[in-house]
Amino acid sequence: MRKKWAIGATSLTLTLALGISGCTAGDPDSDPGSIELEEGPLTVGIWGGVWEDAINAVIPEFTAETGAEVILDISNSADRVSLLQAGQGSGMDVAFLTPEAMIQAQMSGVLASFTEAEVPNLATTQPVLTDNFADGDGFYAAPISWTSTGILYREDLVPFEITGIEDLWDPALEGRIAIQNMPTLGAASFLVQASSVFGEGPDDIDAGFAALAELRPNIQQFYSVSSDALAALVAGDLWVVSTIANQGVGLADQGVVTILPEEGIAYSIQAAAVTAGADKPNLAQAFVDYLLRPDVQAVWSEAGQTGPSGVDVALSAAAQANIAETPDTVENLVDLDFPFIAENLQTWTERWQREVAN
């Protein structure tokens, strides 16, 4: 009798213990580091070119750690937002977008927010970048890297030293300049900078458009693909190109000088978000967190030739020499109002067509 009672009590205790452990398994509040990750593959939407190189450099270790394959969906930001807005079936778990596109996506309700508890490495990123994606107590995207916009010019062809945006209006540069075409963040940032330089401030867009209309004689092309402009710069057909500063670093031996404008540095952020329709939300969050790890940030920066978003990312001397983004650069960034840019991009594009580029 006593033996049967002991067996029953032991069984009941074991059953209760298993039941309690089963209830608490996967509860993020009980242990943030023990969230069960879904099985792969994980689908990531990202741009091609150097960004494809950067992500391909960091995927193998993620796959080794989690067992999850990563599939890339290559397209531009606008196409990616459109796909997410189209509804279920986009197939994307993680979406890389530029800030203005990220805002558009967030307003469309196609992104899932996360907290620092779910993506702990968010705490290691530079606030000036991360704060752009704040959403209440959490964030709807994480900055993975950033690039500064510089002025690249042929020192042997331009008859004076260029130190800032205002120098581009010099009549000596007639027909020798290329700037990015709308509707892009690069073109919008240039417009905002022109508004700051020639107007009352970054919001004085009318002054910016007036200034760009005056700049028209100097502009040879409004490029959509920066490599077109860079090839012309190296060939000497163009003398000045406003583009990602890092693209000029490697052209120094071909007579190209890269400067960051003294009026302030415009920039873009390569941000990653978990989509609202992600099939593997936990795995997606883990991937974003992985990309923010300092060691992974270093690999990403070197492969993508871009500045890391992390505060304490140790880059090799060679990698640092290849990029214009430094801790000092961050201090001189132009205060870009990305929501303002995103809300007005359509209107500005129409004005650009009629007043600047036509």
Added chain:
Amino acid sequence: MSTTSADASGPGVIPRGRRPRDPLIGGWRRWLLAVPIAVVTIPLLIVPLAGIVRAAFDRQTFGARSEGVWTLDNWIRFVTDPFFWQALGMTLLVGMLTAVICFLLGFPYAFLVSRRVAWRELQLGLLIAPLLVNMVARVYGWQVLLADSGPLNQALLAIGVINDPIRMQFGFGAIIVALVHVLLPYMVLAIYAVLGTIDRSYEDAARSLGAPRWRVFRDVTLPLAVPGIVSGFILVFTSAAGSFLVPSVMGGGRFYTLPTLIYQYSQTLDYPLASVIALVLVLVTTPAIVAIQRRSLRTLGTGR
């Protein structure tokens, strides 16, 4: 031989208003032949086109794909903005000018190839060979060729024709040059396909009746070549007017046609307006094609 006449009767006479029965396939079975193309066309053309038509009457606001309304706002935007009319005009001008230049350059070559038996394969091969090269590569090749530092300017500088490079790389002229280069083979092949089937006995008969060569060409050869000319013209016109790559690359971002506007507005996620522009392109080019085709059929005197 079958005849149709209200007054004729008897075997072999088909009543007025009825088509002769096809000897190979008739009745409902002939519609089965359309099933494969319908399987492809309906989901890949008709359905997307219906989506574009729907989007053209919708409205899109910032942060949302569409409002799901029915409105003429985007059509009114298009019709009341001179900028869009300018882009439409440029689109038609690019199409027409490219087609005319391709005809002026292509017809003589097609005529030559159709007459000379020797080296015909080589001549056609030289014409078709550029088609084997990716169109993007060819367009960027023109960018290099027309650049200030390109071989054309360098050659002109070297022989002393010019003292400074001529800016040829971006603009209307560069767009037309690139389009003509890309589309000329299609004009030549369309014309050659018809010229090669012309019965020489018509020309021989005209010559035997005393017509000079130029009149034989004008009154016999050229009218018989019209279907090929029309086909080539339609092909080149629609391809040139609908081209996005060439105007965007060779225009330097300062040249707006309807296809480049469709791309720009889709990149700002303004799909309703992009859909309106796309439909305008279809609505404008289709009647032009029909009008050209009807004109050519009247020239042939078929009366259909």
